[in-house]
Amino acid sequence: MGVQRQAQRRRMEPDARRAEILGVARRLFGARSYGTVSIAEIAAEAGVARALVSHYFGGKRQLYLEVVRQMMVVPASVSERLPPTTAEERISICVDRWLEVVERNREMWLSAIGLEALGNDPEIDQIMLEADEIATDRVLEAAMMTDVSEGREKLRAMIRAHSGMLKAASREWLVRGALSRSDLHVMLTRTVLHLVHTVFPALRDG
Amino acid sequence: MGVQRQAQRRRMEPDARRAEILGVARRLFGARSYGTVSIAEIAAEAGVARALVSHYFGGKRQLYLEVVRQMMVVPASVSERLPPTTAEERISICVDRWLEVVERNREMWLSAIGLEALGNDPEIDQIMLEADEIATDRVLEAAMMTDVSEGREKLRAMIRAHSGMLKAASREWLVRGALSRSDLHVMLTRTVLHLVHTVFPALRDG
């Protein structure tokens, strides 16, 4: 199978070793599911003893959580330096930047949205929840609706629900190829605007 | 822990035994995650030897797939006997029935939409995909758009993307309580109509 290198042990800085193992873990967990990836495999590919992985991360589960955390990082650049024009224009730009990020980190994004044990695992849920909150803030900022007070929670919930559509639409684009990037751009932009400008007032006042 | 019953073995019809085991598995997999449920536990609660579970289902994984299949069944009643009025009215009824089903099978639905290994596991994906296709047919039927030819695949992809929002919105309703049932009703109905009547033409002609 793989080439046998690393005949003798090499001592490394903890941070470097940790990063090396984490990199391998991210690649493997990204490519296959949790249950089918073993610590032994990660250790082998990192050229390291199996026990060392547990030593650095405390166990398989915690290593996995670390990988998930890294994958869910939403780049702040998506909603930075937006021109002070209409909400439509700003959201359009925001969506476009986001699609750019997704296209570049294709595999990582697909792994992140197809995570295991969603809804069953409190810690995974917590991580995803925090990521969703950040993403929601970005959208509201772009839509210039950070200052709504009445029905604020309903609005945020709607944006989170919309991110569910975003994830499903991403799969349609990247995996099935049923939608193009510009299709997603149109659909996501219009849907956000529709939710914010039409549906939200109906919920708030109804 | 559990009461020790079933001191002696009882021989049952294969179908009955199979159904009994499947019932226990559905309950346990619905309540906790795949990795934390063991075959031994399922066998114990079913009052049966561990090997019998493997005998009937061929292994833990296949038993799990069987459970998933059962959970994803979309009742046909949702889109049956819809009155021949406007698309708005029909979709509104359809959404309402659907919310009724979800509310009744709360735990099962939450388990189903929070499945493990989504996007990593071809067989799980296949099951979810088939379920999505059926659900899409139901929606298009309600919207009276079963006969579109141009851009048919784009339209279906959009509906599938919308079901991603539906799932996320369900979580907001059932888990977080940030949205009410009537909120979902309004949001989902209006969003489907917006996608079908406004966004879809833009994609098709753009």
Add this chain to the structure above:
DNA sequence: CGATCTATTGACACTCTGCCAAGAACGCCT
């Protein structure tokens, strides 16, 4: 009541994980 069928079980082999003491590489001080 005995023969037969097959649902059911106990046990074995294998894989994977967490854990711990022993070993080896590196930096430091004289």
Add this chain to the structure above:
DNA sequence: AGGCGTTCTTGGCAGAGTGTCAATAGATCG
């Protein structure tokens, strides 16, 4: 350069879970 402590790294052990198969026992039929 050489010895020495630090700590990075490893091999091995115990426990848990799974798949498999021959053996067992409950039900049915002549």
